[in-house]
Amino acid sequence: MHVPKRSRGGLVPLGHSGTRRRLAGSLAALATAAGVLSACGSGGTTTLVWYINPDSGGQAAIAKTCSTSQYTITTQTLPQDANQLRVQLARRLEAHDSGIDLMSIDPPYTAEFANGGLLAPIPQAEQATLKQQSFKGAADAATWNGQLVVYPFWSNTQVLWYRKSFVQKAGLDMNQPVTWAQIIKAASDNGGTVAVQANKYEGYVVWINALVSGAGGSLVQDASAGVDAKVTINSQAGEDAAQVIEDLAHSKAAPPDLSIAQEGQAGSAFGAANGAFMVNWTYIWHNYDTTQPDVAKDIGYTMYPETVQGQPARPPYGGIGIGVSSYSKHIADAQQAAACLVAPKQQAAQAAITGNMPASPAGYQDPAIQKLFPADLIKLFEDSVNAAAPRTVTPYWSDISGAIQSTWHPPTSVSSSTPSASATFIHDVLTGKKLL
Amino acid sequence: MRQKTGVGTWIGFVVILVWCLLPVAWIVSLSFKSLAETTTGSPHFLPQDFTWDNYKVLLGMTSDKSTSHDFLASLRNSFGISIVATILAVMIATLAAYAIARLEFRGKRLVLSLALAIAMFPVVSLVGPLFDMWRTFHLFNTWPGLIIPYMTFTLPLAIWTLSAFFREIPWEMEQAAQVDGATSWQAFRKVIVPLAAPGVFTAAILTFFFAWNEFVLALSLTSTTTTRTVPAQMSFFVGPDPFNPPYVQLATASVIVTIPVIVIVLLFQRRIVAGLTSGAVKG
Amino acid sequence: MTATTIPRDQTKAAPAAASDRSVAENRLGQKLVAPALILMVLVTAYPMLQALYLSLFRYRLTTPDDKAFVGLGNYGVILTDSLFWKDTLNTVLIMLITVAVELVIGFAFAMVMHRIIFARGVMRTAILIPYGIITVVSAFAWQFTFSINNGWVNGTFGWLPGISSTTNWYGDHWHAMFAIMVSEIWKTTPFMALLLLAGLSQISEDMLEAAKVDGATAAQRLFKVIIPNMRAAIMVAVLFRALDAFRIFDNIFIMTKGAQNTESSSFLTYRQAIEQFQLGMGSALSVLLFLTVLLLAYLIVKLFRVDLAQARGE
Structure with missing residues (x-):
């Protein structure tokens, strides 16, 4: 006001x-x-401003719940695009802006914020509680230099969604783990599509990271070495990942808008008449309830596809951690507020509104969640989060991600030489030899 | 012969109208489509089920207040910042243009070369340094932080247009006033200002258009809804589905921010044309 | 503009009385332009100098401790970088193609507007709408137009070879560039048309009548009489639009975000300075962009021998 x-x-x-x-x-x-x-x-209440990523009202609702007589939590919306969100927050914090108390941060940028001293350290006792309460993947993604730097809030993961009618027609057994090669073939042989996220944006790197991890590799190692981190995308695993992307991009199973597809476009492609398979986040389960009820009834789900046959898949890990700004004028209040916001009960309360799953097993047990999803889907989500491969925690993630996007986009340009080309480019970007 | 030309001109007339209005008609049509329609894909020009919902959401007539709150705030910012920048720029430009059209003084060339350079200036190349400066001066994410550069970038156009108008003014009247004992300043204020008013008005419209339109600075020098203007806010639009851009709401916002433009154009088309062309080619 | 500084009616006051008056006039003139001058220097010249200074450093906002003097190192990296040249080429291509197309369409529009005797107000209003509309809005309108799921282009032009209901306009370089250029051309052709119309109205009807009497065909009249007499107007229009097109940013930001190698020089500079917090590298790019625009203006003025003063009918 x-x-x-x-x-x-x-x-x-x-x-x-x-x-x-x-x-x-x-x-x-x-x-x-x-x-x-x-x-x-x-009566002397403080106002805490919480910068949130856009959602359908979950964070605003628990902000109200967690407000006390001592402070009121208000929300301000950040851009939807993960990188834009990072840019907005970092720009204000670098200006030592005290107008931000709490903020919702995407996991890959946590390290950058922590490394730059933008996050107020979390008290040790609280760190222990959070580590104990959260999924291991969620805690790992929130950790930089051995310290938990954000409060794990919700965790997201992707599963393989399929149209039951289609797999029946194609005769594919979805009770067994499936590989990317299998679903691409099944889709293209039967006139269906495989919807993924392959626009030039962070979501594409999420996919690439899952593919590379699924083949037993990683994008970068030794992240704490900063600029001198070891780039490991140039490996057999990298080539396996490139193979999957190349196959899909040149197959009939590729949706026509593959190279610009984000989560929403993938959802539309999956809902179309020739929709067959899709990898997407948890929220998609309720996506078709009102607009396409017949599609909603046709959705099946299983574990994320394997990159290499026989090697268990490593689904993507996403989510949000809550950080307390080190430039806040009310750090103690903000820390207290953050602890309330990430309590399993609140995690579940926001999940009931948004479909964004809790970051803790206790949150998953909440009746609100049990009502939201079928039991076997909840189990699948939990298994997926536990098997998930978070993106490398490094302060240079935005450079690494940007360099991968530049070299791997559009998907049709991907070939067996892409991993080595991108490794060289990442190295050049990190050492300031090339423009990104 | 004459009739043939007439037919050609008629066709040309229709072509121009279609060219100019089709994209506008398209966003108007989109703004009446339902969110569900575009989510599932709607390649039709006209809405399949016509709805006012998007307007209701954006103007705050539904329970979802967050979209409308941010949008209306940006609309306020846009109006406020554009109007203040316009008034100040035109005031400053009027003084300068008068001096340039009428007076001999040292440094005139400097002003003109600088104005010309700024008219050609790639705004983006200032974004980095300005961002850094504004942080130091605490102007980052404030109204003046946008108003000051907007004034600067519209000055050349305003000075240009105004000095072209000022040359048309019968200056004998000013000289007559000076003979009658008025100082240069009095002659300027009492005689010239009223005569120059139409030119000033034209310059104001063009300046307003610039400020209303500006995107790069609005995007880079703001970070909250207390300062973000409509063009920048539109690239931050988020619908009920966080992963799907709300096409129809964007279209609706587009229509709403285009209404002032159309009103101004309808009322002052003759002036705008005169202003645009007087600066470049004297007609 | 520089050449237009001398007022047409140089003061005719008697030399004896002039000196006092001219001192006062000098002072008043300087006072009147002072606010404009100060503002322009403060907001452009000063930051530009700062950019020049910062461009000599390795300086990233997120790692301020790492700031170090690198001399012309940033320029070296940029000028040997393939991305920089790719983006420059894109920008030049967009500039050349859009200005050429706008010139042709704008000229046709100007001819129609010049001849039309009815509904001039309607026509003027219509043509000013693309001019006045926010570029971001126009970019959205065209983005949706070419959208694969929600656009009308694929459905309407599906009968053309190369276009089908599944044509992804943002899926490859040339399609995406085409969509961006269409949006740019739509928005700025009216400006071109209005400038050309002003030039067109300066051609005397007598001259055209005389040419007609001499038996010149319509084409001959167009190329031998109309265009040569509009040369100044055309050149001014080209100069303005070329410099404007070279700075293209908004459409690309909205329509492709630079994907499919559709990035422009402005976009690259923005990303370095604002999104990647590379103040040093971003400053170097800013300086280069500014120099490029200056060079471009110089080239156009020299190449076409545009005499701005003459163009203004002074």
């Missing part, structure tokens, strides 16, 4: 005429009065 007033007050120096100066003066007085009011108004 006070903020627009403040900005109008900010125009003061530009005023020229006497009346204007008087007007500006009174505006400034108003703004000051409002500021004073906000500081000590309504």
Whole structure:
């Protein structure tokens, strides 16, 4: 409420005429009065501002629940795109902006924020509680230099969604683990599509990371070495991953919008008449309930596909951790608030609204979750989170990810030489020899 | 012969109308489609089931207040910032244009070369340094942080347009006033200002268009809804489904922000054309 | 513009009285331009100098301790980088193609507007809408137009070879470039048309009548009379639009985000400075971009011998 007033007050120096100066003066007085009011108004409560990634109201709801007589938590929405979200937050924090108390951070950027000193350290006792409460994958993704730096809030993972009617037609046994090669072949032989995320954005790297990890490899190792981290995408696993992408991109099973597909486009492709397979996050289960109820009834699910036959898949890991800004004026309050927000009960409460799954086994046990998904799907989610391969935790993730996007996009350009080309490029970008 | 030309002109007329209005008609049509329709894919030009829902959501007439809150805030910012920038830029430009059209003084060449350089300036190349400066001066993410560069970048156009208009003014009247004992300043204020008003108005419209349109700076020098203008806010639009861009709401927002443009164009088309062309080619 | 500085009616006051007046005039003139001058220097010249300084450093906002003087190192990296040249080539291509197409369409529009005797107001309003509309809005409109699931292009032009209901306009370089250029051309042709119309209206009807009497065909009249007489107007229009097109950013940001190698020079600079916090490298790119635009302006002015003063009919 006070903020627009403040900005109008900010125009003061530009005023020229006497009346204007008087007007500006009174505006400034108003703004000051409002500021004073906000500081000590309504019985001395503090306002904590929580910058959230966009969702359908889950975070706003628990912000209300976790507000106390001591402080009120309000939310501000960040951009949807993971990288844009990072840019917005980092830009404000680098400006030492005290207007951010709490923020929802995507796991791959946690390290960058922590390394830059933008996150207030979490008290050791609280760290122990959080580590104990959270899934191991969630805790790992929130850890930098041996310290838990954000509060694991919700964890996301992908499973393989399929149209029951299609696999029946194709005669594919979905009770066995399937490989990418199998589903691509089944789809192209039977006039179906395999929907993935392959636009030039973070989601494409999520896919690539899952493919490489599924073949037993990794993108980068020794991340704590920073710029000198070892780039390991140039490996047999990298080539196996490239093979899958190349196969799909050149197959009839590729949706026409493959190279621009994000989660939403993949969802549309899967819902189309020739939709067959899709890898996507947990939220998709309820995606078709109102718009395409017949599709909703036709959805089946199983473990993420294997990159290499016989080697267990490593599904993507996503989610959100809550960070407390080190430039906040109310760090202690914000830490208390964060602890409340990530309590399993609140994790489940927001999941019931958004479909974004809790980051803790206890959250999964909550009745709200049990009502939301069938029991075997919840089990699948839990198995997937436990098997998931988080993206490398490194302060240079945005460079690494950007370099991979540049070299692996569009999917039709991927070949067996792509992994080595991207390894060279990542190295050049990290050492400042090439522009990204 | 004459009739043939007439037919050609008629066809040309229709072609121009279609060219100019088709994309506008398209976003208007999109804004009446339902979110569900575009989620499942709707390659039709016209909506299959016509709905006012998007307008209701954006204007805050539903229970979902977050979209409308952010959008209306950006609309306020856009109006406020554009209007303040326009008024200040035109005031400053009027003074400068008068001096350039009428007076001999040292440094005129400097002003003109600088204005020309700024008219050609790639705004993006200022984004980095300005971001850094604004952080130091605490102007990052404030209204003045946008108003100041907007004024600067519209000054050349405003000075240009205004000095072209000022040359058309019968200056004998000013000289007559000066003979009658008025100082240069009085002659300027009492005689020239009223005559120059139409030119000033035209410059104001063009300046407003620029500020209303500007994207790069709005995107880079703001970070919250207290300052973000509509063009920047539109690239942050999020629908009810966090992974699917809300096409129809974007289209609706597009229609809403285009309404002021159309109103201005309808009311002042003659002036805008005069202003645009007077600067470049004297007609 | 520089050449237009001298007022047409140089003051005719008697030399004796002039000196006092001219001192006052000098002072008043300087006072009147001072605010504009200060603002312009403060907001452009100063940051540009700062950019020049920062461009000599390795300086990333997220790792401030790592700041180090690298001399012209950033420029070296940029000028030997394939991405920089790819983006420059894209930008030049967009500039050349859009300006050429706009010139042709804009000229046709100007001819129609010049001849039309009815509904001039309607026409003027229509043509000003693309000009006035927010570029971001226009980019969205065209993005949706070419969208594979929600656009009308594939359905409407499906009968053309190479277009089907599954044509992905953002799926490869040339299709995406085409979509971006269409949006740019749509938005800016009206401006071109209006400038050309102004030039067209300066051609005297008598001259055209005389040519007709002499038996010149319509084509001859167009190429021998109309275009040569509009040369100045055409050149000014080209200069303005070329410099404008070279700075293309908004459409690309909205339509492709630079994917499919559709990035422009402006976009590259923005990403380095703002998204990657590379203040040093971003500054170097800013300086290069500015120099390129200056060079471009110089080339156009020299190449076409545009005399701005003459163009303004002074």
